[in-house]
Amino acid sequence: MSVKHTLAPFSAWLQAFSKPFTLPDKHGYREGADRYRGWHINDTKKCIGCGSCAEICQNVAIDMVPVDDPVKGDSGLRPRVDYGRCCWCALCVDVCPSGSLGMSNEYIWVEADADKFRYIPGVDPKPWDNAEKGWRQEEGFDLVDHERVPMPMLDPAERTKTWAEVVIGYSEEEARQEASRCVECGLCVAACPAHMHIPDYIAAIRDGDDIAALNIIYDNNPMPEMCGKVCTRRCEGVCSIGVQGDPLAIRWLKRYVTEQFDDLKDVVHAEVERVGEGKKVAIVGGGPSGVTVAYYLAIRGFDVTIYEALPQLGGATFFGIPKYRFPMPSLEKQVKLLTDSGVKIVTNHRVEKDEMRQLVKDNDAVFIGTGLMKPYGLRAPGEDLPGVMYALDMLRDHHIGKKVDITGKVVVVGGGNVAIDASRVSLRLGAEVTIAYRRRKVDMPADDEEIEDAEAEGVEIIPQAIPLRVEQTGDGRLDFIWGPAEMVQEEEGRRPRPKLIEGVENHMIVDRVIVAIGQGAEHSWMPEEIAEKIADKRGWITVDENGMTAYEGIFAGGDLVNSTADAISAIADGLRAVVGIQKYAGVLPQAEDEGSEPVAIAK
Amino acid sequence: MTTTETAELRRRVQLWFGPQHPGITGNMSVQAWLEGDTLTAGVTHVGYLHRGFEKLMERRRYIQSFPIVCRICVPEPDTNEYLLAAGLDELSGLAAEVPERGRWIRTLVLEMSRLQMNLMTLGGHIGAMAMGAAPNWLIAMRDFVLDRFEELTGGRIYHMFITYGGVRRDLPEGFAERMEADLEAIEEKLPLVDNVIFDSSVFRKRAIGVGVVPEEWVDEMSLSGPIVRAMGIPRDVRKDFPYEKYPELDFEVVTTTGSDIYARAWVRRQEIAQSIDLIRQILRKMPEGPYCAKLPNMLTWTIPPGQTYVRAEATRGEMGYYVVTDGSDKVRRVHVRAPSYVHGVALLERMIPGTNIADLAPLMVSFQVCPPEMER
Amino acid sequence: MEFNSVHDILDFAISKEQEAHDLYVHLAEIVSRPELKKTFGEFAQMELGHRTRLEKIKAGELPGLPDTVVQDLKLSDFLVDVSPHANMDYQDAILFAMKAEKRAYDLYIALGQATSDAGVRQVFDGLAQEELKHKQFFEAEYDDVILEGN
Known part of the structure; x- marks a missing residue:
């Protein structure tokens, strides 16, 4: 062993005189890096409570909890982070469809009570709430797909030469790809007047099970092909992906499923009890609300007759919506399922005063859905x-x-x-x-x-x-x-x-x-004693929570009742009356009476 | 062990080395038997980590698996992140879409990771011999690299940065300059470290000729990394099975001879210099552009059925991921081929007989044992 | 017309509100649509409310007429007049009511301009603003409900 090797260790002493690497003050504060992943912050006004953060968290550190002052239209929930589980991976921030969630660059927090390390960012005030630095979403890295699969359409120049449908429809591959963009937050379910099971049927489409998707759709919409083509789609207005990108093409996906089947008879399987055998219901007006009542009562065994003044059912979706948006074969397909389900349809028949009086007498319930004509x-x-x-x-x-x-x-x-x-x-x-x-x-x-x-x-x-x-x-x-x-x-x-x-x-x-x-509204066909009771000063009809008017046994729905004047609201009115009429007839199964509430929504 | 052997061992002094011991390389322990100062046998015990990473991944979506894998080696998480990403990129077809800059940043992260890990391990080498000064300096140098990790990835230890399709963020403004300043600071201090490690009579006496691994064991036991390079065998995944941007980088595989603790420490010291050089090359060659491919919806992403084996050179040796997908939104199976499993269990148990008790800790450090790799 | 005091003017205005009330009651009787009977019944009640308000102002129970200027959409300016008939619908009813309020407004403006007494003019202007407010109520209803799609 040489002298050099013997002396070498002592050279370490020289370091005693050099500048230290460490911070001189033990209480000194070192700021986290610009994109440090520290304690969470959340812009609760921007947050829509979709729960994607909770969904992506692999530690289940995030719970969605109700807050006191939610913003109208969102879920009313906000993420609460449990730092006993959080691993600061920031996937929650990167996935956040609204871009509201972030992380501050603060990392020091001392607390004697361990339970305190669980809070609702943005709701429970914290010193770092307004931190400008920290991990945020950045352009170029998205965990959700913001780009909608484009819908093939007829060339504008070609369109006006023909009555052919302008929208061509998704192919199978396009539909599956579009469906895969859904984060299944369910905000759409609450926004849909009929509370259709949107994430469920989108998941079925994504997984390639169109029959399942169709049956999920038919659970609460008897005119899905119409809705798939012309719905006002409030669902897409609240879609969480739509906050920063294109909302899911929910309407086009529904359209895709309904277009896959030429005859619905053997595909749609209604699994409900036929509780209404022996009960009779008359429906005045064959628009979406009337069709809804007819279909869902008919599959429950009711004897249902629709009276329609025009030659075809569909109401405004028949006589108002042009065929380049909603072609006749699509309507006929849906009407056929109605007749297949046992609904009697009387078209070209305008109900007048005396007949209406008779209908009220002869039926267990009468539904009015004559619309604004x-x-x-x-x-x-x-x-x-x-x-x-x-x-x-x-x-x-x-x-x-x-x-x-x-x-x-x-x-x-x-x-x-x-x-x-x-x-x-x-x-x-x-x-x-x-x-x-x-x-x-x-x-x-x-x-x-x-x-x-x-x-x-x-x-x-x-x-x-x-x-x-x-x-x-x-x-x-x-x-x-x-x-x-x-x-x-x-x-x-x-x-x-x-x-x-x-x-x-x-x-x-x-x-x-x-x-x-x-x-x-036009009520000249209605007996005075009925019109007087049920119509308000504007001619609109008010109904109770069962869809029943002030005239016992008469139910109503559609544009006459709701002010939104769209088909899906009419369908929602019809669904309400389906429950109401069963209740009124005393045949509503207990399970359905309790109803299934949609996800919580802020009013 | 045979019954006779066990009976024989009962008559000797039995010693538990770890799991609570400053000389142990993490949460494992070695049950050893002594005769005088000499260990006659040793059995490794793991199970203190108790997580089951591979199984956890089978219950999580692909994107949710990604914060898990970094835990398979705490001081050098990026190899794991890279391998999971590379495997799933390949199986999903995303590999074709990873942008050039994304690949360069991946390579940068992998090299930064190797640099800081080698700095720490070199400190460990001498720390295990109860010398405190050099490890402190080396840990401080490592912290310079961690500062850069912090500003690049948002975290110092768990970077969770390399992901499917590329990386999660671009380099921050002025990153290359700050990195260069840190590299220079490290280079400036390294001669000092050389002096108290490789020139020190204490280290030389305890490292040269100690813990010699015979060359015949290399293929017999699938040894890799600095252990084989310290025998003069130029085996390095970065050269043998190049990945990401390594083919475009100029470097030689570091080798030396001796196959002892000293040789392995020397390989690591040379690889620190190599990493510094590679980082400079990478920062110079990196093109502008996007850093990540357009990802599908990560909450519903499914990958067609398939299987693949991907590998990379960790500082400890060859690391490999065998990934199987079944068309669902979760991996069917991930098997992690980790060097510590070979080096820390099989090789260590074979090396223990005849080792002086004081040399056990330096021996383990020289094998760079990372216990989470054994109980994945 | 000669008005000698604020009381006279208010009495005149009160009689005008009463006239309007009576007209709506009459209309409620003649229209054939049952729902429109409700509409006119409601309008009649509103006129009664205006009458009560003026009576309270006259009795000193309420402070004087407001001098705030009300937003005027001037919808009634360019829509055609409606003469009451049995087949009136809701659009006719609202149109009729806003035209009636406009006539009342025009009347008070004219009366105010005819007088040289500043105090009297102020009362007329106040009454005109009241009528404008009523007109605005109907115009807003017309804008919201009838012209929903335009």
Whole structure:
């Protein structure tokens, strides 16, 4: 052993004089790195309580717990983190569909009570709540798929030449891929008026079991093919993936499943008790609410008859919705399942006062779902000129096969779905179409996609245009005169109202004016003693929690009852009446009486 | 052991080395028998960790398995993260989509991980001989690397950073400069460490010629890593079965001769220098671009049925993952082929007879035993 | 018309509200739609409420008329007038009511402009604002319910 090797260890002493590596002050605080994964923070106003964080946590360290002041429309739950289990992997942060969850760069927290190390970030105040640094979501790394599988559509230029469906539909592969984007949070279930089992059928589609998916869908929707094509899809509005990406194409997935079967008879298996044998129910109006009541009562053994004034069931989904959105074979398929299930259908038959009195007498219950069939008028001078017509009448005539007189240049007054449908039908009848709407484009009640499609097909939209009057021109055309509007906000949180800017008049020379401003109830067929009891001042019908009106034994639903005027709300009304009628008839099974509550939702 | 052997052992002094002992390399213990100062036999005992990582993964979605695997070797978690990611990338088809920059960052993380692990192990070598100064310095140097890990991955020890399709984040602004400053600080201190380790008569006396592993055992026992490289065999997965960006990096496999504790420590010392060089190369060559592929929904991700074996060079030797998927959203089976299982159980038990009691701790450190790898 | 005091004016206004009430009661009788009978019954009650309010102001139980300016959507300006008939629907009823409130508003504005007494004009202006508020109520209903799709 050399001298060098003997002396070498002593060189360590030299280090006594060098600068230490360690922090000089034992109480010194060292800040965590910019993206340190420290204690959680949560922007509870942004959080929607979807529970994806709890779902991805491999330690089950996150529980979703109810909080006092939830935001309307979310689950009312917020994540609570248990630091006895948390491993700070930050998957919860990276998966968070709303982007509300983060981690601060704080890592020191001293507490004598171990139970304190479990709190609801953002709700239980902590010193690091406003920490600017720490682990956050970053662009370029997503644990959920934000991109929707695009829906194949007809080329806009081709569309107006035909009545073929504009939306082509997902292929099997596209549907499975789209379904795999779902995080199964269930916010959609609460948002759906009918509380359809959305995550369940999406999971079935993802797993390749279309029959199971269809049966899950038929559990609470007897017109899924209609909903799959034209539903207002409030589910997609609350979809957690939609906060930062494209919401799941829930409507298109439902459409995909229903399109896989040409005949539903042997595919849909209703597993319910036939408790209603010997009971009779009459349904006035064959729209979505009436069809719902008919189907779910018929499979329970009730003797059900639907009375419909038009030649086909479907209500507004038949006579209002154009065939390029909802073709007849789709409707017929669903109606066939109704007849297969034993529902008697009387079409082309308008129930009048005396017959209604008789129906009430002869049946255990009567359901009214006649909808809003009376178009409101323009009530501007010139409304009665030839060439001015109502969209509702025009669409109905067109769909029952009557010739409609659309030609040349058309202005459609209104911004709802009816206005858009009337515009796109007019386009296909060869007209040139402009929409005049009183409010802003964002205020249009019509579906955004519908508006986009209409514009792509060549419809021009003039927003903030108040119709003033219609005049006849010398050469027999019409002068549609409108004034510009400014928007005034009366109350916070309400939609602003348009106010005429006086002194300006714009002229538009057209051949037809189609009025689609709104519609009301028509009760002239109803016996006075019934109408008096059940209709309110606006003509709408109020019902109790069982769907029953103030007139014992008469139930109601659909556009007459709810103010949302969409098919899925009508179906929801129908489902409520199905329970109500069974209860009223004294045959409701105990298990169904308790009902199944959807996931908690903040009101 | 035969009945006669057991009966024989009963007549000797029995000693439990660990699980609570500063010289043991983690949560395991060695039951040893003594004759004088010399160990005549030893049996390893594990089971103190009690987690069952491989089984846990069978009950978790793919993404949920990823925070688990880092625990299979606490001081060097990244090899595990990489191997699970590489295996599932391959089986799912995601491998084709891992962006270039993602692969470079993976390689960077793996090399940083090797660097800090070798710094710590080298400290362990001399710490196990009850010399305190150099381990303190080496741990401090390791902390420089951990600082960089912290700003890159958000964590110092468990990085949970390499994942399917790439990595979780891009390099922060100015990372390369700070890394370079740290590398220089480490390089500056290393001669000092060399002085008190490799030049020290204490270390030389206790390491040279001690714990010599015979070359015949290499293939017989599937030995790998510094143990074989200290015999002069240039075996290194990074060269033999190159992965990620190693084929584009310029390095030689470190070898020496002697096959004793000193040789193994020397290999580690040279690999510290090698890692420093590789990190510099990586930071220089790394292109711009995305760092992770577009991932499918991780809550419902399913992978078609398949199986694969992927391997990487950990500081301890060859680490491999045998991954089986069955088309569901969870792995059917993950088998971790970890070097410590070979080195810490089979090789150690075979090496114990004849070893001086004071040399047991240095011997274990030189095999770099990581107990979670034995009870996965 | 000659008004000698604030009391006279309020008496006039009260009689106007009473007239309106009586008209709605009459309409409720003549319309054929049962639900519209409720509508007009409700309108009649509202006019009664306005009458009571003016009586309280007259008796000094309530502070004077407000001088806040009410938002005017001017919907009734460009919509056609409705004459009462048996087949009226809800749209007609609201339209009729907002036109009636507009006439009352116009009347008070005209009366206010006809007088040279600043104090009297202030009372008329106040009454006009009251009527405007009533008109606004119906216009908002028209905007929300009838023009839901426009």
